[in-house]
Amino acid sequence: xxxxxxxxxxxxxxxxxxxxxxxxxxxxxxxxxxxxxxxxxxxxxxxxxxxxxxxxxxxxxxxxxxxxxxxxxxxxxxxxxxxxxxxxxxxxxxxxxxxxxxxxxxxxxxxxxxxxxxxxxxxxxxxxxxxxxxxxxxxxxxxxxxxxxxxxxxxxxxxxxxxxx
Numbered sequence: 001x002x003x004x005x006x007x008x009x010x011x012x013x014x015x016x017x018x019x020x021x022x023x024x025x026x027x028x029x030x031x032x033x034x035x036x037x038x039x040x041x042x043x044x045x046x047x048x049x050x051x052x053x054x055x056x057x058x059x060x061x062x063x064x065x066x067x068x069x070x071x072x073x074x075x076x077x078x079x080x081x082x083x084x085x086x087x088x089x090x091x092x093x094x095x096x097x098x099x100x101x102x103x104x105x106x107x108x109x110x111x112x113x114x115x116x117x118x119x120x121x122x123x124x125x126x127x128x129x130x131x132x133x134x135x136x137x138x139x140x141x142x143x144x145x146x147x148x149x150x151x152x153x154x155x156x157x158x159x160x161x162x163x164x165x
Contacts, residue, residue, distance in 0.1 A: 015045045018096055022084050025100060029082065036065050040075040041096070044085055049115045050093030088117060090146050095119075106144040111151035113158075120147075 022041055026033040043056055053072045061067035076094055079085040083100040087093070088108060095108075095117050107120040126143075133140050150158065 011046055014048075014096070015042055018042075018045045018084065018100075021100055022079075022082070025082050025084070031078075031082070034075075036060070036071065037075045037078055039063055039065070040072065041079055041084060044079075044094055045096045048095070048117060050088045050091050050095040050117050052091070052093040055093075086119070088146060089144060090148070091115075106142070108146050109151075110146055110148045111154055112148050113150055113154040116151050116153075118151075 018041055019038065022038070023033050025031075039060065040056060043059055044051055053069060053076060056072050057067045057069070060072060065071065076085065076087075080087060080094070083097055085094045086097050086106055086108070088095060088110065090110070098119060099121075107122065107125060109118045109120055111117070129143060130140070149155075
């Protein structure tokens with residue numbers, strides 16, 4: 001797996017895919033995919049950078065919805081329960097889940113410079129965590145691991161800057 005993000009990336013594809021998946025998940029779960037839930041999910045997928053609830057408020061207000069924080073938090077909670085978004089605890093922000101409906105460990109690589117977040121899927125890491133916790137007799141209910149550093153683009157830029165100095 002590589003930690004890449006192309007500047008010419010088509011976010012519309014990500015948005016459309018996330019919305020289609022959300023609609024079908026809501027139908028299969030007997031849930032309503034309301035306009036506010038749709039808007040929040042669409043805004044979350046506009047980039048691969050996490051957004052906080054308060055960052056969503058202006059666009060929600062502009063779209064004519066109640067822009068009170070509880071409205072946004074309810075929509076985010078719903079999307080999180082269906083596995084459509086993840087909460088990045090250290091940033092108090094949310095990011096779209098590329099594999100909703102699949103049980104996955106929550107492990108994220110977070111660039112502290114550009115704020116790019118990539119969900120790490122590593123069966124090897126999941127197996128290691130499972131083995132260590134089982135050896136300790138610990139029963140895992142959920143996992144959430146956040147690894148902060150520099151993405152390759154920011155690390156390269158920092159190295160280039162250091163070389164120029």
